[in-house]
Amino acid sequence: MYEFTIIVPVYNEEDNLQRVEKELLAYTKISIKKTAILFVNDGSSDGSQALIEAICQRNEAFNYISFAENCGLSAAIKAGFDYVETPLLGYIDSDLQTAPEDFNLLLQHIGEYDLVTGVRADRKDTFVKNMSSKIANGIRRTFTHDGMDDTGCPLKVIKTDYAKRIPMFNGLHRFLPAMILLQNGKIIQIPIQHFPRMAGTAKYGLWNRLFGPLVDCFAYLWMKKKYINYQVKDKG
Template identity: 30%
Template sequence: MSATPQLSVVVPVHNEEDNVAPLVGEIVAALRGKIDFEIVYVDDTSKDATLARLRELQATVPELRVIRHLSNAGQSTAVRNGVKAARGAWIATLDGDGQNDPADIPKLVEKRDAGDAQTKLYAGWRVNRQDSGSKRWASKWANAIRSRMLRDSTPDTGCGIKLFEREAFLDLPYFDHMHRYLPALMQRAGWKTVSVPVNHRHRTAGVSKYNNLNRALVGIKDLRGVAWLILRSRRTAVEELPR
């Protein structure tokens, strides 16, 4: 692995001790020999053996880097801190629960390589979700409301697997839960976004950190905030004058 890999895979985790080793193994299998990459795990103050498992894996996986929060800060902050620590110009994100398939990362990279330079986000689209019926129903309505309010032309913003340019991401306004609104925020900044169908799997270990009620209560406030950001956005091209 070089000092400046082509791709950084950022994975936020909280209490995912049984998912760490399988997911790291899948990331390595999907990317090693195909692209120069690093893996940046961000441990958000796990209370189980997640951090210990990651430290053990570092002995055999040279691409793996581990950073940890000193206090619990949530998924959006974990993603952002992982992106800030990353050395690659492009970032792939995965949820730490193993429901995203690392084998889809090369597909996103291929879409980027064949795409428009103005496209800075390739967002996973779970066309065959493996969640409970209640969670799928809640997400369907949440996506419909979000799409109507933000007009981001994105069928699935909650999918954890995404590929985006590091510089463009770090230029976005930061707030808790921002990771759920990346297409709208990227479009607000003047960039194009593309949704790419990806695989989705059942959780095989651990428990979900969210339920439908807390997602809904937070989502209402976030939607209003993102809509306000879009309304108040102003963009213009700039040029530097010669001496």
């Protein structure tokens, strides 16, 4: 029935969820692919789960899974990959600093490419956040050679069969383009809009935006060396 599923990781975002519902519902009416929404509640301790259940009850295209405890963004994205059944998937952060309508910009390229990621143009973040992200992206490019300027951008579209083959660990959500390249897939980045956070609080500080990802680069190098990649020529 659906062609495209948007994964929405949620961790203590009760102040944002009504706006998330409004904007994603509006997007489903203009999407160039028939779109479903999958909330992944990452063990929220506020009222997020009750709001998610109410949203899903009144909107047919919305569904959810909920963790027993907080596991982190990479785990939430991986769970979304595992549960999605449509041929295409994407994800967006529940802070809505990116615009759902920009998924249409990415979907226009997904036929030729296997991952299309946004690049946040004119970022509306603090100086420290912008600089730490710029440094972290430069370090990752040195390790991965993926050519991507903004791998942390929370707006991506991926072919589901590629996404399901990605071996995830904590922090690897920043290496999704590189992990598609390991599968001999094709990737591209497209400029998108960016907005300041309207409600709730950011979940990342200087450590997990800069120093943590540096350690993850070495994990990626180990993964690249050990990654199993094969193509089936025939079956019977």
